[in-house]
Amino acid sequence: MFDSLPTSVSVYEVSPRDGLQNEAAQVTTHAKVRLIEALVDAGCKRIETTAFVSPKWVPQMADADQVCRLVPKDLGVSYSALVPNARGLDRALASEIEEIAVFVSASETHNRKNVNKTIAETLAAFEPVIGPATERGIRVRGYVSTVWGCPYEGETDTAKALAITQTLLDAGCYQVSLGDTIGVGTPLQTKRILNAFLDQIEGEKIALHLHDTRGTALANVMVGLELGITTYDASVAGLGGCPYAPGAAGNLATEDLVYTLHGMGIETGIDLEKLWRAGQMAAAIVGRELAGKVHCAGVQSLAV
Numbered sequence: 001m002f003d004s005l006p007t008s009v010s011v012y013e014v015s016p017r018d019g020l021q022n023e024a025a026q027v028t029t030h031a032k033v034r035l036i037e038a039l040v041d042a043g044c045k046r047i048e049t050t051a052f053v054s055p056k057w058v059p060q061m062a063d064a065d066q067v068c069r070l071v072p073k074d075l076g077v078s079y080s081a082l083v084p085n086a087r088g089l090d091r092a093l094a095s096e097i098e099e100i101a102v103f104v105s106a107s108e109t110h111n112r113k114n115v116n117k118t119i120a121e122t123l124a125a126f127e128p129v130i131g132p133a134t135e136r137g138i139r140v141r142g143y144v145s146t147v148w149g150c151p152y153e154g155e156t157d158t159a160k161a162l163a164i165t166q167t168l169l170d171a172g173c174y175q176v177s178l179g180d181t182i183g184v185g186t187p188l189q190t191k192r193i194l195n196a197f198l199d200q201i202e203g204e205k206i207a208l209h210l211h212d213t214r215g216t217a218l219a220n221v222m223v224g225l226e227l228g229i230t231t232y233d234a235s236v237a238g239l240g241g242c243p244y245a246p247g248a249a250g251n252l253a254t255e256d257l258v259y260t261l262h263g264m265g266i267e268t269g270i271d272l273e274k275l276w277r278a279g280q281m282a283a284a285i286v287g288r289e290l291a292g293k294v295h296c297a298g299v300q301s302l303a304v
């Protein structure tokens, strides 16, 4: 094992969106922008900043338009935001964001709870999103959630997840991130799933989005690395969870991911100490202790 690791990895930071969407207390727009600035300062080049979803469904993301207006520009950072439908695309276009992400689950029940539609209806709702976005030069990423398992239906049919992924790629997504939404995946299962995907799809079009409910996310990253996957989603301080997936704990902590990758000589372009500062800021914003406790000498305290 570990004979064919990549030399560099692209980290797709999701803390401002996935990390905060589940927080009950409203985080101020100012605090969100401060977190994004800290992530940029740490060298994060791909950041999912917010979600143009219904504020009735996810009140925490109601300020998506303002967040997009206030993030630091022209620093070589690609910002993205979730878009569930044409209304979301209109908002994204008005915000002048350069990348969006559409999302759908591989299990009907989670999809229905999350977006109030069947999987087929959700994919149909992307038709007025993906084509018009790409025609305007906006990159579109896709998510398929519950690929490993669903909180309502149990283990997911890999063939179904693969077919949905292929549909998103055919529609124009440049990459699809496979979600272990509730963090149930284990390494041999991950190997089986990824081998099925990589039989049909180039590795660079696949990313992994692993929630770390049971501490298996990094073990699953190792399987992904060995199989040539080079994009990993993560969230500083391990913040995160899907409001419509009961039991979904935080994402894989970016600090832990970067620490592990750097320790294996895999480049990320991220400064670990500054990343740790961003993680401390995220913890301060939500007001509690979180994962990703990489200790770096000299770091004392942070004002949010």
Ligand code: HMG
Pocket (backbone or CB within 6 Å): 018, 021, 051, 052, 053, 054, 055, 056, 057, 058, 082, 084, 085, 087, 088, 089, 091, 103, 114, 115, 116, 143, 144, 145, 146, 178, 179, 180, 181, 209, 211, 241, 242, 243, 244
């Ligand atoms: P609905 O209620 O079926 O939709 O929600 P609707 O079309 O009937 O609209 C209801 C109201 O919302 C209307 O307002 C619309 O205008 C408004 P009203 O007339 O009642 O005043 N509306 C919108 N407002 C702003 N922006 C929009 C928008 N769309 C409609 N884009 C809908 C359907 C999809 C909108 C809703 O279910 C929704 O927003 N769901 C999002 C849920 C969500 O964000 N979940 C978390 C993200 S996914 C995730 O975390 C998983 C991931 O991390 C990967 C993984 O971990 O596996 C990505």
Ligand code: MG
Pocket (backbone or CB within 6 Å): 018, 179, 181, 209, 211, 240, 241, 242
């Ligand atoms: Mg997620």
